[in-house]
Amino acid sequence: MARGGAVSGVLDGLDERQREAATALRGPVCVLAGAGAGKTRVITHRIAHGVDTGAYSPNRVMAVTFTTKAAGQMRGRLRALGVTGVSARTFHAAALAQLNFFWPTVAGDTAPAIVDNKVRLLAHAADGIGLDLDTPTLRDVASAIEWRKVTMRSVEAYAAARPNGIGRLDVQRVVDLQHAYEKLKDERRQLDFEDVLLACAGMIEAEPRVAQAVREQYRHFTVDEFQDVSPLQHRLLELWLGDRHDLCVVGDVSQTVYSFAGADASFLLEFSRRHPDARVVRLETSYRCAGPVLEVANELMRGRPGALRLQSARDRAASPVPTVTGYPDDAAEARGVAAAVAAQIDAGADPRSIAVLYRAHAQSAELLAALADRQIPATVLGGKRFFDLPEVRQAVLALRGASVAPTEHGFVDTVRDVLRSVGLTDDPPPAGGALRESWEARRALLRLAEEAPPHTTLRTFTDDLLARAKDQHEPAMRTVTLATLHAAKGLEWDHVHLVGVAEGLLPISYATTFEQVDEERRLAYVGVTRAARTLSVTWSRGGARGERSVSRFVREIGTRTLRVVDADARPGASTRRSASPSATRGRAPRPAR
Incomplete structure (x- = not known):
């Protein structure tokens, strides 16, 4: 039943294309949504509109996404729209819930336990067949097992698809280890992460009563980030749907960056072929990125299948042309980036609005040191979750304890007093160490109170x-963010510094096939489109493994879209010279067309 005048309110503020998607309540629907085009807004408003109009019953809607954090954010947005009861989960969480519910009925026993550490179990399996393997090799074998399962291959089919082995293990040894791993797992009555999806799919296929119950429970499906769906996830989705077509998928093929892990963008690209009656809506207006940033992104993806050509809703005059700067070595690049970040903060930018992005985590150490030299606090994304930090857990526990007693002061003053009792000081410690990171975490809690x-x-x-x-709705600490391009996906900042854009780093050295290089291109696209206002691209000629050249991606974008900046002209160069004028001269990106 509609909630009075709520219907119009749900659709208010949506642009024409967003409204078209939000009012297409019956599937199949395919929403092609570019970076910053408001896809999460469309998904949640579409569900809310369906509930408001009576087309959906909330408890019969499943919204599937790829991370627990994204699912929590979706539930939060739906609550803000007055909608509760929708199942917003990851594929794995939804499958595990169904497995735990139906397994006792089907098998007459509780569901198997979940493997908590695949690498440790693999080490035990390796010992059992006389293999002494180091941790990196075990991790690579674990990744191979994950890829095999999400692409729905047997161990033998895996060997045919990847005949080169792993490290010093030939393919037969890899096969033997995988068999030993599966045998040990069965003996211990355990399932790994991928088995959860396989077992759930198998149960629905084999048990008509389970299939009927699942399909009766969930009538309307929405899948976010559909470009990242694997063959196994797609198969499970088909089983959930049965012969119905009430499905809405949302995605952007230009942001497919998990092909190495089994993601298959063809499910998004070929959605209309699989569903000839599908309604396709293209969201090509970016509310995040400034026009000059989008020009870089558009040039990077020009001519790629399924790529959207985005236009900015922001005022073009307010944003500068993105820059590219070359440095003689990695240390000089790190110092140059730190100087540029310092200049932005001095000009009034909030550190929380600045990110430094790179291809590989190993690049972070030199950047952290350069930022610390300038007393700029920074946080590396991908470490412990905010609410899992020991100092945060201690602070929340102390605040919880204080909440049961009467307070003498106002709310904010009380929070400040409690946080002081667990280590918050008025003045921050020096940047670059654990003490400063703990201080920033406690200060973030105080800022939430304020x-x-x-x-x-x-x-x-x-x-x-x-x-x-x-819900993993974490506050932003007042620090500059450092992150890999993979970790940055789905996030945004006003100012982005994309570093290490050189051959061997981006694209990375082991990307040798066309498909691998194209995945690196999409990673670069993700990095570019994290920037709302300003984008700085940097690279260095010298590294630990010899001389590099600027990335082919920069050369293809060309100087009509990127402005070449001499390293000596960057902020701070007068006090710390990063490169001579000849360091970039003659090596600047050239127009590709």
């Missing part, structure tokens, strides 16, 4: 912190 709505109590504040922890 920004809380009027009349917030300590009890409601701590309740909100617990809800945030559950």
Whole structure:
């Protein structure tokens, strides 16, 4: 039943294309959504509109995404729209819930336990067949097992597809180890992460009563990031649907960056062929990126199958042309980036609005040191989750304890007093160490209190912190963010510094086939489109493994879209010279067309 005047409110603020997608309540629907085009907004408003109009019953809607954090954010947005009861989960969480529910009925026993450490189990399996393997090799074998399962291959089919072996293991040894791993797992009555999807799919296929119950429970499906769906996930989705077509998929083929892990963008590219009656809506207006940034992104993906050509909704005059700067070596590049970040902060930029992105995690150490030299606090994305940090757990526990007693001061003053009791000081420690990171985490909690709505109590504040922890809705610490391009996917900052854009780093040296290089191109695209206002691209000629040249991606984009900046002209160069004028002269990117 519609909730009075809520229908119009749900659709208010959507542009024409977004509204078209949000009002297409019956599937199949395919929403091709470019970076910053509001795909999550469309998904949640579409579900809310379906509930408002009576087309959907909330408990019969499943919204599937790829990370627990994204699922939590989706639930939060739906709650803000007045919608509760929708199942917003990852593929694995949904499959595990179904497995635990139906397994006792089907098998007459509790569901098997989940392997908590695949590498450790592999090490035990390797010992059992006389193999002494180091941890990196075991990790590579674990990745191979994951790829084999999500692409729905047997061990023998894996050997045919990847005949070169892993490290010092020939393919037969890899096969033997995989068989030993599966045998040990069965003996211990365990399932690994991928087995959860396989077992759930197998149960629905083999048990008509399970299939009927699942399809009766969930009638309307939405899948976010559909370009990242693997063959196994797609098969499970087909089984959930049965013969129905009430499916909405949302994605962007230009952001397919997990092909190495089994993601298959063809499911998005060929959606209309698989569903001839599908309604396709293209969202090509970016509300995130400035026009000059989008020009770089568009040039990077020009001519690629399925690539959207984005236009900016932002004021073009407010944003500068993105720059590219070359340095003689990695240390000079790190110092140059740190100087540029310092200049942005000095000009009034919030550190939280600045990110430094790179291809490989190993690139972070030199950048962290250069930022610390300038007393700029930085956080590396991909470490412990905010609410899992020991100092945050201690602070939340202390706040929870204080919330049961009467307070003498106001809410914010009480929060400040509690945080001081667990280590928060008025003045921050020097940047670049664990003490500063702990201080920033506690300060982020205080900032949440300072920004809380009027009349917030300590009890409601701590309740909100617990809800945030559950949904992985983490506050941003007042630090510059360092992240790999993979970790940065789905995030955005006002100012982005894309570093190491050189041959051997981006594209990475082991990308040798056309498909692998194209995946690297899409990674570069993800990096570019994280920038809302300014984009700086940097590279260095010298590295530990010899001389490099600027990335082919920069050369293809060309100087009509990227402005070449001499390293000596960058902020801070007068005090720390990073490169001579000849360091970039003659090596600047050239127009590819």
